[in-house]
Amino acid sequence: MSFADLKVQYDALCREIAEHEHAYYVLAQPKLSDQAFDRLYRQLVDFESDHPDLKSPDSPTQRVGGQPLEGFTSVRHQVPMMSLDNTYSQDEVRDFVNRVSKLLPEETLDWTVEPKVDGVALSLRYEQGRLALGTTRGDGIQGDDITANIRTIRSVPLTLATGDASPPERLEVRGEVFMTKEGFAKLNAERREAGEPSFVNPRNSAAGSLKQLDPQLVAARPLDIIVYAIARFQATAQPSPASQLDSLECLRQFGFKTPDRIWHCHSADDLLRVIEELGHLKHSFAYETDGAVIKLNRIALHQRVGATAKAPRWAMAFKYAAEQAETILSAITIQVGRTGALTPVAELEPVFVGGTTVSRATLHNEEELRRKDIRIGDTVVVEKAGEIIPAVVRVVMDQRQPDAAPFEFPGVCPECQTPVTREEGQKAGGVVIRCENPDCPAQVRERLEHWCSRGAMDIEGGGQVLIQKLVERGLASNLAELYQLKLEEVAALERMAEKSAQNFLDGLEASKQRDLWRLVFGLGILHVGAGVAKTLGQNYPDLFQLMDATEDQLVAIDEIGEVIAASLVNWFGEPAHQELIAKLERAGLNFKSALYQPEMTSGPCSGQIFVLTGTLPTLTRSEASAKIEKAGGKVSSSVSKKTDFVVAGTEAGSKLEKAKKLDLRILSEDEFLDLIRQEPDSAPSR
């Protein structure tokens, strides 16, 4: 096939996949099953590895960049990013309409209303239809270039969908990056599972995610985007949209996700009615909505009414009062988690807010307590943050009792009185205060509960109440002791029927057969969530081999970083933990992994990671890859410290540069063939 024909075929495949991504991520109407999509995607990956010179930076495979950035560069916005004037008052909405009407006395005005997405403002620039730049708002004049992070968001088109028409030469759009309520809840659950501090709300976690320097990390966060305005439209072939309604339609056509609902209004009464309707509807949106944005529909009028230094005069945000209530904070208790992390909790006089009665709220951490200056006995404002979790918003200062003293975070664990340690959070989330006593009853309880939980060893009957009693009575102080329990002991516990006791023992017996990843997750090692445990299960045939792994070997596994590797090696290095494992083995637990995918261990390249770059004299990429895999090695697409060899042909570009910088071993095709001790003619025919 000629180069030109291949290119046509390649572009068509890219476009087809981009269309499916649009159907899935923007429209939420997938046209293919996940499997069929994966197959198509795989086809593109193979195509690109066979024809690296065709590979386009706009390809759907190129969303996640290879290496972390050193920092973000600051860029000046070509059109400033303004904010909006806010109001909570209906009268001010009427005032706003009157004000604009007076400025445009001869015009009949119409308006749009759309949800105010509670996320992080973003500007996207497209040049010749290709995504060229994504920036944060910054101070409105200058923001950070976060293009690499934005590209990982699958609902962001890398190229504009214009069909056969030519794209605008330049397009700059504005929107909001957010985390869905569901994605946020899931992310926080995972972080808690892995013993990491949780995020305060979806907006903070979206903002924190965008600040990450490693696009790989960003890609793992459930981020999404809604685009709601065109800031600049430069096209010779078509006029720019004349109204906000047309703008949103145009943006939809280009492939952007636009607000869930948009209303067209003709009077202040109309606006107020719609604002109320949106106030009810917003609960059903996937994202947090903190208000309604009112915009003058006709764009040509925007210039005529102008803007203040900060905000346009043709738009305004009506903010919904968060569902809040005042109550007394009667105590601050400290919760000790499974990994020993101490979390302050507000004990509240029960109060009805946002549809439920709230009597406890997390205070997150010591910094948060100090920042808000929360003291016992204070009257506080409680809010359903993110409509999910109750939070203490602020203290009503003029009701503070004169004798209220600042809260002193305890220097010792409230459960076992061991002095606490302070550790700078390794991922986002500030300082973690920890009780390091492994025998702390609170930790023991949490560990046993975690072990029994559905996501881990899935032990029937092993709920919170039972575990608490077992620990209180001293019947179980570690995981292994669960397997020594006798029926009489369990049945003798308060309000325990013999049948339930038997159920629990049967549950324990059944758990002995669980797969290795459940056991590893169940051990509750810091930073080792269920996902990491599965990855480990795929890479190690049994627990003993995992225990023997060094940090370097662990880090060589895709998806295992230094923090996780160090945590594993530390944990398995503890004599107490080794003893626990020995006891679990004696109790008859399964240590083998059903997920393990044996790698060739006998091949000359077993366990080694290769990167291919440039054009090799005789081998195609597929042939070279097949040889590496046959010899027990792995092929990776990006060069990093984990790479063992880079096989470089002609026209090897940035990967070769990088390999030289990292001082990696670089091989020619001949040297490569020598290394794997295979003859060129043994290549599989294609």
Ligand code: IVH
């Ligand atoms: S229009 C010239 N529309 O709210 C102002 N903004 O408080 C253009 N926001 O900076 C903004 N949803 O980050 C507009 N549908 C929407 C919005 C929206 C959320 C954010 C945006 C803006 C902030 C102002």
